[in-house]
């Protein structure tokens with residue numbers, strides 16, 4: 001897997017690995033909220049982050065390509081949080097409809113991630129699966 | 141590192157890696173609380189678990205042997221939670237005084253872990269550092 | 281991790297589904313079951329009260345949309361009660377405000393059904 | 395992740411340190427600084443109010459013990475106000491109940507100082 005270059009200076013990285021099952025998504029949500037709480041995010045920002053990480057996990061679970069676990073890597077900068085979500089399968093945010101209306105619930109989830117985060121990228125699916133990279137900045 | 145044999149059937153494993161710094165201990169605490177919340181633990185049990193994981197992390201940070209990160213591996217059984225805490229340094233619970241009075245704050249932390257958890261073990265320090273293994277059972 | 285689902289009859293042939301807690305990928309099947317059961321019993325005018333819901337994700341929205349589609353096939357409708365600003369925001373962002381009737385209290389939502 | 399420290403003069407030469415939030419390895423230095431400052435100023439009779447503290451770990455206990463040791467060297471004392479059962483449990487388990495005066499309200503804790 002290619003090394004991801006983070007733009008801002010990292011103040012610390014937290015890595016979480018959960019089983020790729022619905023009942024563990026709440027753990028990802030609460031861990032991300034705890035991490036976000038270390039930055040000057042608003043309560044609303046933290047709710048956005050919780051939803052974005054949950055949607056990413058839900059997507060991985062539904063698109064399940066047989067991966068057992070989801071890796072969530074959170075990089076905190078002085079004023080931003082970048083979350084990378086990986087499994088052994090693929091995440092294709094560009095496959096999402098521009099507007100969700102009429103789309104599938106999967107599309108709705110990806111649409112929400114795009115709406116709630118400031119930056120959403122993904123690395124192409126390789127041998128080790130795709131990766132969704134999303135950033136939220138303080139005060140944006 | 142030697143494979144740890146877990147006694148009960150695992151219902152899922154969550155792994156967390158935080159920087160070995162004081163400001164990240166709260167993230168470990170909240171993640172463990174979220175995991176414990178999946179089991180029928182009481183509110184008091186969850187508070188005990190939060191304190192135990194925080195003490196383990198605090199111990200690693202204070203005993204800092206140059207490790208950058210703390211690995212926290214949570215195994216959930218049907219009615220128990222086993223938490224393994226690792227760094228590249230050593231954790232020596234047996235070095236703790238039997239009673240904390242007059243001891244150091246480090247000793248107090250290890251004493252609390254022993255008091256709040258049902259089982260506390262540690263694997264000897266090898267090339268890859270020591271490991272503290274603690275279990276709390278539901279309804280104990 | 282918790283969801284509360286409480287179904288009760290109200291005025292006319294309307295039913296209220298009162299939800300509480302977190303509606304996510306893990307808990308939304310319980311919500312779906314409750315709504316499906318009502319529809320299977322022939323109740324097509326529903327108020328879904330989200331006042332005590334702290335969190336909803338796309339799976340939860342999908343369940344609400346799925347319910348709406350089914351009742352509409354029978355000339356029914358679904359009105360939502362939603363006061364939590366974060367949750368209202370989700371309905372705004374997704375454009376679902378245009379599909380559901382969203383109200384500030386249950387009485388209003390119920391009146392608007394008929 | 396939050397700690398609130400509020401220091402105020404009370405009757406006699408006593409001072410009250412009111413703490414709120416979580417006292418852990420990250421936040422306890424702030425608590426230590428507040429207590430150290432009071433002692434450096436010559437105040438040796440302290441009430442430390444933990445009513446709004448939701449969480450305390452061994453580092454926090456260490457700060458309280460350290461404060462107690464220092465004021466005792468000057469013939470002073472530290473009384474705690476603690477109503478949270480989980481936190482009281484920690485004082486019980488560690489045997490610190492025998493070292494600190496622990497009270498249910500601030501007025502009591504203050505009276506007991508003299």
Ligand SMILES: Nc1ncnc2c1ncn2[C@@H]1O[C@H](COP(=O)(O)OP(=O)(O)O)[C@@H](O)[C@H]1O
Pocket residue numbers: 100101102103104105106108342343345346374375376
């Ligand atoms: N933004 C939207 N607007 C309207 N309908 C939507 C939107 N997003 C998803 N849907 C629809 O929600 C319904 C429920 O989704 P899903 O739970 O995946 O379907 P099903 O219950 O048929 O498995 C689907 O019919 C989907 O097309």
Ligand SMILES: Nc1ncnc2c1ncn2[C@@H]1O[C@H](COP(=O)(O)OP(=O)(O)O)[C@@H](O)[C@H]1O
Pocket residue numbers: 240241242243244245246248456457459460488
């Ligand atoms: N259970 C206990 N009973 C009494 N004293 C204790 C207990 N646990 C720790 N101590 C004492 O608490 C004090 C404060 O701890 P610490 O913060 O490590 O010391 P210092 O402030 O001198 O660096 C130490 O003097 C230690 O001996």
